[in-house]
Amino acid sequence: MNQEQRSLLLNSSSRFLPPQGVKLSYGTSGFREDALLLSSTVYRVGILAALRSLKTQSVIGVMITASHNQVSDNGVKIADPSGGMLSQHWEPFADAIANAPSPQHLIQLIDEFVDKERIPFDGVKPAEILLGRDTRPSGEALLQAAREGVTSIVGAVAMDMGILTTPQLHWMVRARNKGMKASEQDYFEQLSSSFRCLMDLIPAEKGKSSGMNDKLIVDGANGVGGVKLKVLQKLLNVLDIEVRNSSDDEGVLNDGAGADYVQKEKVVPRAFGSKDSGIRCASFDGDADRLVYFSVPHESNSTIDLVDGDKMLSLFAIFIKEQLSFLNEKEDIKDCHQARLGIVQTAYANGASTDYLKHLGLEVNFTPTGVKYLHEKAAEFDIGIYFEANGHGAVLFSESFVGWLEAKANKLSSGSEAEKAVLRLLAVSKLINQAVGDALSGLLLVEVILQHTGWSIHRWSELYHDLPSRQLKVKVADRTAVITANAETVVVSPPGLQDAIDAETAKYPQGRCFVRPSGTEDVVRVYAETSTQEATDTLANSVAKLVDQFLG
Numbered sequence: 001m002n003q004e005q006r007s008l009l010l011n012s013s014s015r016f017l018p019p020q021g022v023k024l025s026y027g028t029s030g031f032r033e034d035a036l037l038l039s040s041t042v043y044r045v046g047i048l049a050a051l052r053s054l055k056t057q058s059v060i061g062v063m064i065t066a067s068h069n070q071v072s073d074n075g076v077k078i079a080d081p082s083g084g085m086l087s088q089h090w091e092p093f094a095d096a097i098a099n100a101p102s103p104q105h106l107i108q109l110i111d112e113f114v115d116k117e118r119i120p121f122d123g124v125k126p127a128e129i130l131l132g133r134d135t136r137p138s139g140e141a142l143l144q145a146a147r148e149g150v151t152s153i154v155g156a157v158a159m160d161m162g163i164l165t166t167p168q169l170h171w172m173v174r175a176r177n178k179g180m181k182a183s184e185q186d187y188f189e190q191l192s193s194s195f196r197c198l199m200d201l202i203p204a205e206k207g208k209s210s211g212m213n214d215k216l217i218v219d220g221a222n223g224v225g226g227v228k229l230k231v232l233q234k235l236l237n238v239l240d241i242e243v244r245n246s247s248d249d250e251g252v253l254n255d256g257a258g259a260d261y262v263q264k265e266k267v268v269p270r271a272f273g274s275k276d277s278g279i280r281c282a283s284f285d286g287d288a289d290r291l292v293y294f295s296v297p298h299e300s301n302s303t304i305d306l307v308d309g310d311k312m313l314s315l316f317a318i319f320i321k322e323q324l325s326f327l328n329e330k331e332d333i334k335d336c337h338q339a340r341l342g343i344v345q346t347a348y349a350n351g352a353s354t355d356y357l358k359h360l361g362l363e364v365n366f367t368p369t370g371v372k373y374l375h376e377k378a379a380e381f382d383i384g385i386y387f388e389a390n391g392h393g394a395v396l397f398s399e400s401f402v403g404w405l406e407a408k409a410n411k412l413s414s415g416s417e418a419e420k421a422v423l424r425l426l427a428v429s430k431l432i433n434q435a436v437g438d439a440l441s442g443l444l445l446v447e448v449i450l451q452h453t454g455w456s457i458h459r460w461s462e463l464y465h466d467l468p469s470r471q472l473k474v475k476v477a478d479r480t481a482v483i484t485a486n487a488e489t490v491v492v493s494p495p496g497l498q499d500a501i502d503a504e505t506a507k508y509p510q511g512r513c514f515v516r517p518s519g520t521e522d523v524v525r526v527y528a529e530t531s532t533q534e535a536t537d538t539l540a541n542s543v544a545k546l547v548d549q550f551l552g
């Protein structure tokens with residue numbers, strides 16, 4: 001770095017001093033903290049984004065969001081050139097600069113990293129960063145901090161894309177780097193046109209014959225998703241959707257509403273109740289990168305029948321598998337047998353879902369929690385479907401498979417089953433956000449598949465019966481003391497904790513239990529599964545006590 005660059009950094013970084021006594025970590029999905037502590041972190045991530053843009057000579061995204069966390073928190077994460085998560089190889093640098101105690105330390109770290117990574121400063125395209133934020137009140141000021149970080153790198157340009165869902169920002173970064181149209185309007189148009197294409201391909205004898213309740217009620221978690229869904233709905237003009245808990249309403253972001261609340265507590269969100277029984281309902285999280293469905297049973301005021309990410313995965317897998325089978329039936333396109341369909345889950349996947357998917361003959365893979373891991377694994381297949389039980393997921397198509405489909409589309413006889421299957425798969429590859437899990441695009445795919453199969457939410461829910469499960473959070477002195485292995489199913493440290501968990505779990509038939517430190521909240525998470533709800537709750541509570549004893 002030259003002198004001009006050093007003094008620019010020194011000047012601006014002295015206005016963003018880090019909080020005392022807080023250890024920041026890039027975590028499962030970027031930095032998350034109380035918003036009052038974050039301005040220096042966000043400023044420094046702005047610098048990191050500009051360096052990443054110089055290094056990759058591509059557009060990079062910075063999203064200000066804390067997704068499912070409470071409204072007083074905020075966070076920041078980077079979208080890499082592909083639109084996916086920041087390369088894990090840069091995470092240690094992110095941690096180091098976020099925690100640098102002074103501007104001098106910060107500049108020294110940047111200097112060393114620039115040399116090590118050979119980041120070019122001269123004679124290259126200047127850095128270009130897209131900035132987005134969700135609806136959190138702290139977002140606007142933090143976005144300014146990010147902008148100052150970006151522009152403290154000479155020549156770097158920051159563009160404020162306004163209030164967006166997290167997946168929209170990731171989509172824009174991907175589209176920009178592919179030289180495609182990349183505005184918010186382009187996003188809505190891509191989703192609505194691919195959705196219409198799938199609707200037009202629904203077999204005449206299916207669709208409306210289902211007895212499926214046409215109305216869908218969506219809980220927007222009082223975040224950005226409900227607002228954007230209303231825009232999308234106007235373009236679609238075919239779905240009957242009522243949006244509740246949209247941020248125009250009175251409710252507080254993620255408070256008693258949203259996908260995280262609904263999936264973990266298994267109760268109706270705010271503004272829903274017995275009046276909605278029998279109707280298909282869905283829930284977004286605060287930045288609309290998660291989606292779960294649910295229905296309210298007739299006799300219930302608050303409990304729900306949850307249709308989580310695992311069941312969405314199963315629905316998508318059935319549909320994709322069916323389309324591939326149409327291709328395989330056709331003699332002249334037998335080469336499609338080589339199309340590899342892969343499934344990716346985490347340890348939170350309900351055991352019944354994994355059994356079901358394996359029973360369908362699918363290859364099921366496991367990764368640790370975090371979209372960054374699942375997405376990477378799913379990208380190894382021609383079609384990779386990944387979902388976390390909490391509703392984060394996508395259907396990824398490899399570029400070579402999309403190329404193969406495009407070539408086939410022109411050769412197949414018009415109106416044949418094989419041609420329709422090819423067109424459906426191509427439409428899914430456009431409808432589903434290829435950059436990251438996206439509640440809006442996921443919702444449209446669910447809706448069209450339900451019409452395609454003629455299934456109600458109840459028929460869908462009956463695909464298999466979840467084993468009773470329970471998730472708990474335990475507050476401990478230092479959650480980083482918990483170290484896990486084997487896709488987070490085994491605790492390696494502190495010593496003795498795993499043996500104690502094993503001894504407890506062995507008391508329950510079909511018992512399964514694991515603990516892991518959250519990467520987004522200051523807690524250790526406990527997950528338990530057994531054959532009855534009562535036993536599951538007892539197991540989860542006993543293991544939560546063990547966590548407290550070992551770490552409290």
Ligand code: G16
Pocket residue numbers: 028029066067068069285289290369370371372388390392517518519520521525
């Ligand atoms: C983020 C990640 C997800 C993860 C979730 C919870 O979601 O993107 O992959 O499942 O955090 O992570 P943890 O259990 O480590 O707290 P979101 O929707 O909060 O961005």
